[in-house]
Amino acid sequence: MGSLGQTAVILGLCSLLTVAWGLVLGRPILHAPNISLVGYIEEFYCIVPNAPKKVAILYVLQQENQPKAFGEYTAYDGNQVNFPLKVKRDYDGNFFCMASVQNSSAVPATISDVHYFRVIEPVEGVELVSDPPSAEVFVGRGLTLTCIVRKGTHISYQWSHNGTPTAISASRQYLKQATLEDAGNYSCLARNQLNDTQVYSVSSHTFVRVKVPVSKPEISLTVRKDNDVYLIGVICSSDTGTPPVNFTFTVQNKTGRRLIFQRRDTLSASLTVPVALNRDEGQVQCQATNGDGPVDSEKLTLKVVPVGGAVTLTSESVRRYFDVVGLKLHCAVERGTFPRFDWFLNNSSLGEKEDFDIIGKDGQTLLLTTITARSSGFYHCEATDSFGINGIKSEKLFIDEKALEHVSAAAFAVVLSCFLFLVCLVTGCCVYGVIYRRRLPSVKPRPTFLSTEKDSLESEDEEPVEKEYMDDVELVNAAKIAYTEEGEVESVDEWPEIERALQISCMDESIERSDPPEH
Template identity: 40%
Template structure:
């Protein structure tokens, strides 16, 4: 006897808790997407049965079969499609998209983006209704290199199995720019190089102070930039590396700005020194080593013939050293050395011999003549016979003349002092100069005095006037005599061509010229 025992529950979203059919068959039944823990149908037949969304927890139908059973709405989702760039530049934002093209019912789908083989970390997720596109904006890092997959699943429904897209390969391009040293000296080239860790078909451009580097035979617009010995090459350099991908997209990366300073090599130093007096009466020399060119810091060193004296590194183009001296004693020779790179330059040897002022002090002048041969200016010169550091002073009627005044100008030179004077009423008086050591005013030597006055300067001596007048009277007498003798000849023709007539004419012309010149002289 066949015993049919059936318990069937047909519900939307329900669970068939128990079903046991013995000896039955269910032709045409299909339960896609359902989870059947146990089912046994024996000898039973349920034609046309349909279960929409069911979870058969326990079903025991001995001897039963469920061929071709159908469970609509519980079908597996279609396979998602993943779109995105195949190559991306590191540290840029790229967008990937994923969609399920067909779905039997409008449901909420969760899209997740993973690296293939690593489901522990989600690269991005997006929720959309079936038929809508999911967007994944990603900030590209080097770890994204490789294959990606998109996983689609129905939200809040564990019955429908998730589906996975075909894998999509992403190549991450990194353009990293680095440059070399920041400074170098004239005469030595510097190489700046754009280094990229990844990428090919890269072109380069160099910017100086934000502007493209001008085309020049000295500057080659390639991955490596060579700078040469010119200070004008100093500036803020930036490299731009550009990578064109698939002939459609162009990626570029700009390096951080590098301030390049072309350092000027130090020039040969000059040695100067001054002598100063201590309170105890001793003397010392303040030696200065200085260079006209050179980028600080500069190391200056002072040497004598026999030994090293001192060294100093400064942020200027000069350095000072102090050494003791003895007056009127030759203390040898000194030399300055300078260095601000890998080259040392040497100055000239200078004798360290300080001589105190001594000997005679001489004063003389030159005159500047204006209109009518009158003297309008004077240049006084004052010098001393010996002395390394003489100090000059000018006096007018016992008053010191310093610097520049209304009618004078003092110009001191190492060998002498010059007083430029405008001749006038205010400049009249007695002049003289004195000389002393610049470091010690105990020894003072004076020149002779000289009285200066405009009338005196322009007054001719009596002897000169007498000689000029005597010559003039002599010539007048000579001309008169020649003319008187000429009158004795009555024939004009003979008179016109005689030697005596030519002498008379020449003497008369010379006398007239002399009279004109003499009359212009001031008296």
């Protein structure tokens, strides 16, 4: 009995293996939703079509790049299995189902096609962050705006600048080389959606300020008298720059160095320093910055010297295209650090009359563009201190309409130079032509025979005739050279006659040689 039982078991196992080896599983099919929200309960179904009856099939649901399975279920008689899942954010990705015969490794497992499952987490908590954090950038520099979302998946972004949508669809917007037009309000709209009706969005905005770096400041000094004290006003100003601007005044003298800081919403600042006449009080310099690198002004000396000495008046013509179009009068004083100049015509102050243009903040130059009978007369200037009432007058200079009527020396020089150049050019051409004519070659080209009887004259004696012809040409050339040595030059006009004579002579000799001898 024991041997029979063992034999039966062995036969049964062999029959089972035979059946298993002949079994082939088809590919399972995974049914799952395409999209879902975080927190929803979703059903994943897996089935092997035409599965063999009475065979236990093990189904396993897995996600790509995840070692842990979402569940294992066994089904019989070709039934499908159900995998219920509570959707999490991490479930976004590719899923597949694997089927195998339970408790049998002899039948290869099969895998379904990959199914992409999109998980939507509604967008929340959007913040627009700037780099640099101040959201301020200088012209030509770079700035980055980042739309940071606290929660959300599959987010699309929409940027706008001053209410106008831009073409940027990423989470960052770059201003590589900012211009003044880039300043303004920027907003970022982050959104995602489950379907056409369930749309989630949130936005944030920030203001970007584009600044112009402050230019190099100009420093100037003015002097005024307050009772018996003289005060120098130091003015520091920049032409360009975005306020506010921080100004720093540095006063350096024998006693030490002093710094004065000022913050202004304008492009200028001032400082008052008490001084004594004719004494060096040191130097002053200012510095300006509005967040970019600081820029320094020139240094000026704090010294006040009253005007004194002689005052001179000079004139200078204003030219345009070699023509005099105006007259400049320049007034200079021998000494004085802060002079002021006033102009007079026939002892009457010109002030701000329309016919006269006073140039410079100190009025040192007077420009006359037109001179009429009204503006003719004696001009003089007067130099005074900007802080005093005493003045020094210059000598008087008479000016009338004739000052603008003469041709400038430059125009006369140009015209004269052009005339002399043309004279030299014509003279040179004439001399070169005479020399070239005297150096013409004396050898003339070989004469040609134009007679229709040329072919009949050719014979075996052609070579001697040609030799005799060349001898005749050499004789003529020798005669010409002899005449030249004696101081007589043959005229070029005589050569045609000589050539014709040579042709006739050669033709006669050829005819004589061609005649048959008489017997």
